[in-house]
Amino acid sequence: MAVHDNRLIEGDCIELMPGLPAGIADCIFADPPYNLQLEAELWRPNMTKVDAVDDHWDRFGGRASANPHDSFEAYDRFTEKWLSAARHVLSDSGTIWVIGTYHNIYRVGRIMMDLGYWILNDVLWIKTNPMPNFRGVRFTNAHETLLWAKKSKSQKRYTFNHHSMKRYNSGKQMRSDWELPLCTGAERLTVNGEKAHTTQKPEALLERVIVSSTRVGDLVLDPFFGTGTTGAVARRLGRRWIGLEQEKRYVELARNRIEAVEPMPNEWLKAHTQDPPAPPRVPFKRLLEEGLLQEGDRLTHVRLGVEATVHDDGSISVDGMRGSIHQVGAQVAGTPSCNGWRQWTCTCRDKGSVVLLDELRKAVRGGDGSAQT
Numbered sequence: 001m002a003v004h005d006n007r008l009i010e011g012d013c014i015e016l017m018p019g020l021p022a023g024i025a026d027c028i029f030a031d032p033p034y035n036l037q038l039e040a041e042l043w044r045p046n047m048t049k050v051d052a053v054d055d056h057w058d059r060f061g062g063r064a065s066a067n068p069h070d071s072f073e074a075y076d077r078f079t080e081k082w083l084s085a086a087r088h089v090l091s092d093s094g095t096i097w098v099i100g101t102y103h104n105i106y107r108v109g110r111i112m113m114d115l116g117y118w119i120l121n122d123v124l125w126i127k128t129n130p131m132p133n134f135r136g137v138r139f140t141n142a143h144e145t146l147l148w149a150k151k152s153k154s155q156k157r158y159t160f161n162h163h164s165m166k167r168y169n170s171g172k173q174m175r176s177d178w179e180l181p182l183c184t185g186a187e188r189l190t191v192n193g194e195k196a197h198t199t200q201k202p203e204a205l206l207e208r209v210i211v212s213s214t215r216v217g218d219l220v221l222d223p224f225f226g227t228g229t230t231g232a233v234a235r236r237l238g239r240r241w242i243g244l245e246q247e248k249r250y251v252e253l254a255r256n257r258i259e260a261v262e263p264m265p266n267e268w269l270k271a272h273t274q275d276p277p278a279p280p281r282v283p284f285k286r287l288l289e290e291g292l293l294q295e296g297d298r299l300t301h302v303r304l305g306v307e308a309t310v311h312d313d314g315s316i317s318v319d320g321m322r323g324s325i326h327q328v329g330a331q332v333a334g335t336p337s338c339n340g341w342r343q344w345t346c347t348c349r350d351k352g353s354v355v356l357l358d359e360l361r362k363a364v365r366g367g368d369g370s371a372q373t
């Protein structure tokens, strides 16, 4: 276990992140202050007081009654600082999640894009038991938004467990609207009968975040750890974690909470909370090396019937065009790109049957002698 694994560090994440090893996090989940700017106490019609988010850590630019633009400016500076520091700790194949509401998420999203993050999805957490708008002057605010982004547009690799996520949608492709209840009941941490934290997130939400975008053993970093929901779920799901939190009272709470979590069996986690690894890459030239094709063999375009000639350097040609199976396939069809494995057929040497190149690729991957077609 590396020195930073499964550690909760007390302090300001903007100061702490630059001191952590570069690229240490496979995934970041951030639930920053929302800058809600509540101006007055909230009361229900039965005159009980609403436990609203009026914590000092959610205030920016002075009193809530001050000019809102001062607050926006202060919040933007804060957001830019922590999102910049997060780029240092996020691995080049990692992704970041940031959750927020209409109060802050548009500002956060713009700053993320300006810093070079590339948004993959905005996921809606639709609350099945939202707090009503007691005065009835606007709609019930029944959702929060999670922005999911990679580090840059050009980043090729990142984890998305497409198959594992189908489990959350009756076996069908998982959607970007997640219906989940607020964190209530036994899961909600309390101190002397009162909520221990105003914005504790439900574990079911973090489970989806972690299962979708990490593999067993990956490291998840949360710069705004609060009660440690991210750490508790990461531990249960066999992922490593780092939590940063500036308030001592939450640090203690989170430590005790995470210690009590029992990790699930590793074999089960590997089978159910991550997709199987991608099959090994097979260059087209391997088919010649394996004796499945030879120089001069003819391929036929599955849709257009155009014929191509195979060359011993792994290229193919049609009239004057020469290149990979993908390049020539795209030129012949007049499309911007093409998966040549699924566009060209050949005749099997021994059986004489016509098969897609993909069948030969599967035989090579099989590696069990089935490469003899």
Ligand SMILES: C[S@@+](CC[C@H](N)C(=O)[O-])C[C@H]1O[C@@H](n2cnc3c(N)ncnc32)[C@H](O)[C@@H]1O
Binding pocket: 011, 012, 013, 014, 031, 032, 033, 034, 057, 197, 199, 200, 201, 202, 223, 224, 225, 226, 227, 228, 229, 230, 244, 245, 246, 247, 250
């Ligand atoms: C919205 S809450 C996170 C709640 C958490 N997701 C949970 O489930 O308990 C934001 C947390 O960030 C902490 N915080 C605010 N600014 C911070 C900073 N600059 N560095 C570290 N923690 C900070 C606050 O103390 C608060 O606990």
